Each structure stands twice: as structure tokens, then as C-alpha cells.
């Protein structure tokens with residue numbers, strides 16, 4: 243089964259504190275606010291059709307992982323909502339793995355939580371271990387794994403579970419070449435099955451190969467959403483300019499971008 247995903251007016255606010263004491267005061271004093279509000283995402287809206295492959299691009303800190311985590315239900319939005327017609331799995335380095343447990347225990351826990359029977363778990367477990375290529379380390383605690391091993395384990399569990407919506411956050415960048423090829427082939431299988439997929443990567447090459455549509459995030463705001471070739475062309479042009487800016491120019495660019503967004507929002511609050 244594939245699924246649709248509706249992302250509507252999603253914002254995520256964090257509090258930034260200069261000192262530890264500010265954080266404590268903010269918790270303790272009910273009638274006064276401490277710290278500074280920071281929006282990792284602001285009013286993000288878009289719709290995804292069944293079987294689409296969507297890429298998230300944007301410079302560091304633009305909100306890609308925050309959005310991926312909100313769609314996966316790992317963190318809640320501050321306002322707005324995400325609706326999906328199917329179950330969603332997130333694959334990211336470290337996502338959903340308990341560092342204190344062994345690889346095997348993590349597999350079993352995840353499968354138990356998803357409602358698989360003991361017999362099914364035994365059947366699936368060996369396949370997951372083999373695909374992840376961590377055979378002899380499978381009974382060691384995950385905290386001793388390299389980031390590549392964690393990512394391979396997370397990837398292998400998620401694809402075996404066969405979710406309706408798959409979100410892959412930079413998880414393919416950490417494996418070696420042969421694992422990357424194997425994962426890529428698996429993702430192709432998923433696309434052929436018509437699954438809905440989100441893909442977060444700094445590699446524009448990977449995005450071009452894989453995605454049909456792109457959400458370009460800039461300072462937590464949707465700068466563009468549309469056809470992959472077109473948006474990636476604009477994003478590449480922007481990157482060339484942005485990388486040549488000095489610190490002050492980047493700061494001015496940020497201030498102007500946020501100002502123009504808040505003007506647009508006032509004109510039409512429900513769409514970005």
C-alpha cells in the first residue's frame with residue numbers, strides 16, 4: 243500500500259537560552275518568559291500524492307531534519323499538523339535505536355512494538371542482520387557501533403518492516419559504497435511498489451537521480467516546492483551565490499528572507 247501525506251501550517255519553536263539559569267527560570271517561573279524564541283520551521287505546508295518521491299534540500303540548519311522528524315512522528319510540531327494515510331518509518335543515523343541495548347535486542351524491541359509475533363520476529367531477524375552486514379557484532383551494545391553500522395541497522399529494520407511511507411535522512415551517506423548500492427537498489431524496489439518516500443541529502447546528484455519533487459527549505463520556510471529538476475536548478479544557482487557571500491552578507495540575506503516571509507504570511511496565512 244502507498245500513502246498520501248498532508249503537511250499543514252507546521253511550525254516548530256525552540257527556546258534558545260544564553261545561560262543555564264535562564265532555562266531553569268523559564269521552567270520555574272510561570273508568569274514570565276525567559277530565553278529567545280527560535281523557529282526551526284515556520285508555517286510549512288505541502289501535499290504529497292501516493293507513491294511520490296520527495297526530496298528536502300536546504301543549507302545547514304534550514305530545518306530538513308526537523309521536518310523529517312515531525313512527519314515521522316518522532317517530535318511534535320509546535321503548531322500545525324501532519325496527516326498520513328499509512329504508517330511512516332524514519333531512517334536516520336541513530337533514529338529509534340536504543341544505545342544501551344544490543345543490535346539484536348533493538349531489532350526484537352522494534353518488531354515487538356510494531357505488533358509482530360515471536361515466530362515472525364525470528365524469521366525476520368536473520369534477514370535484517372544479514373542485510374545490515376553486522377553479523378558478529380549483533381549481540382554487542384549499539385553504543386559500540388560506528389555511525390555506519392547504526393545507520394545500516396536502522397535502514398535494514400525499516401525496510402524489512404515494509405512501511406507505507408519511508409523517510410531517509412542522510413542515512414545513505416554514511417555506509418560504504420557497496421552498502422549504498424544495495425540500499426539504493428532496495429529503494430528502487432520501494433519506488434516500483436509505489437511507496438511514498440522522503441529523502442534528505444546534501445547530495446544534489448542523489449536528489450536528481452531519485453526525486454520527483456523537491457521541498458527547498460530556507461531558514462525554516464518553504465522557499466520552493468515543485469518539480470525536482472526545476473527547483474534543484476534554482477537551488478544550485480542560489481548555492482553558488484550563497485557560498486561566495488561573507489558572514490555579514492549571509493546575515494543580511496537571512497534577515498531579508500525572514501522579513502519577506504513574514505510579509506507573505508500576513509497576506510495569506512494558510513499557504514507558503
Ligand SMILES: Nc1ncnc2c1ncn2[C@@H]1O[C@H](COP(=O)(O)OP(=O)(O)OP(=O)(O)O)[C@@H](O)[C@H]1O
Nearest residue numbers: 256257281282300301302303304305306307308309
Ligand atoms: N532541540 C533543539 N533545540 C534548539 N534548536 C534546535 C533543536 N533541534 C534543532 N534545532 C535548530 O533548528 C534548526 C534546524 O535544524 P535541522 O537539524 O532541522 O536543520 P537541517 O536542515 O537538517 O540541518 P543540517 O543540514 O545541518 O543537518 C537549526 O538551527 C538547529 O540548530
